[in-house]
Amino acid sequence: MSKPKVSVDIWSDVMCPWCAIGYAQFAKAVARLGDEFEVEARWMPFELNPDLPPEGRTQAEHLREVYGHSEEELAAMRRAMLARAEVVGFPMTEAGPGGAPAMMWNTFEAHKVLRWALADRGPEAQTRLKVALLEAHFRDHRRVGEREVLLDIAAEQGFDRAKAAGALDEDALAIATRMEEQRGRDAGINSVPSFVFAGRYLVPGAQAPEVFEATIRKLAAMAQGEA
Numbered sequence: 001m002s003k004p005k006v007s008v009d010i011w012s013d014v015m016c017p018w019c020a021i022g023y024a025q026f027a028k029a030v031a032r033l034g035d036e037f038e039v040e041a042r043w044m045p046f047e048l049n050p051d052l053p054p055e056g057r058t059q060a061e062h063l064r065e066v067y068g069h070s071e072e073e074l075a076a077m078r079r080a081m082l083a084r085a086e087v088v089g090f091p092m093t094e095a096g097p098g099g100a101p102a103m104m105w106n107t108f109e110a111h112k113v114l115r116w117a118l119a120d121r122g123p124e125a126q127t128r129l130k131v132a133l134l135e136a137h138f139r140d141h142r143r144v145g146e147r148e149v150l151l152d153i154a155a156e157q158g159f160d161r162a163k164a165a166g167a168l169d170e171d172a173l174a175i176a177t178r179m180e181e182q183r184g185r186d187a188g189i190n191s192v193p194s195f196v197f198a199g200r201y202l203v204p205g206a207q208a209p210e211v212f213e214a215t216i217r218k219l220a221a222m223a224q225g226e227a
Helices: 017-033 059-067 071-088 108-121 123-138 147-156 161-168 171-186 209-226
Strands: 005-012 038-045 194-197 201-204
Touching (some): 005 017, 005 209, 017 071, 017 123, 017 209, 038 108, 038 123, 038 171, 059 071, 108 123, 108 147, 108 161, 194 209, 201 209
Parallel strands (some): 005 038
Antiparallel strands (some): 194 201
C-alpha cells in the first residue's frame, strides 16, 4: 500500500528571515511524521523587494527606509530575530566576514535558478538549493544577488554549473518565473512564507511544527477518504 502523499507549494523569498524560520518549523513537522507520509514541497517565487538595485543595500539602510525605525529599534529587531532563529534550529549571524554589514539583495535571479532547479532535478534537489541559499544569505552573508555566486552555490549542491548558467540566459526562464509570481498574486499570496497545501489550503507564516503536522495529517486523511 502506497503512502499518502501531500504536496505543498511554499511561497518564499531568500531575503525573508521568517521564511527560513518557517521552513525550519515545517521541516521539523515532516521529520516527526517519518515515513508515514510522502510530503512533496516545491518553492515558489515571491519578491519582497523587487526594486532593490543589483548592487544591493545594507539591511540597516533598507529597514530604516521601509519602517522608519531608530538604530535602537533596529538593533532590538535584529536581536529578537537572531534569538528566534537560534531557538528553531536555523542560526543566523548578524554581520558578514570582518564585520561587514548585513545586506539586502535583488532576488529575481535567485528565483530563476530555483525555478530551473525544480524543472531540472525535481522538488528534493530544489529544496536543497533553497536551504543552501538561505544559509548563504543569513549565515555566511554571501552576495546571493550576483549570478556567479548563485552558480557557485548551485554547483556546490550538485547542479551542473554550465547548464544553470545557460538556463539563466534564457528569456523563457525569466518569463516562467514572472508568470509564477503573477500566479501567486492572483491567488492572493501577499506575504511570505505562505504554505499552500494540495493547491487549496493556505497556512500563512512561520507556524509551530504542530500546526504543519496537523495540516498534513488532516489532508492525508481527506485524500484517503476521497479515494
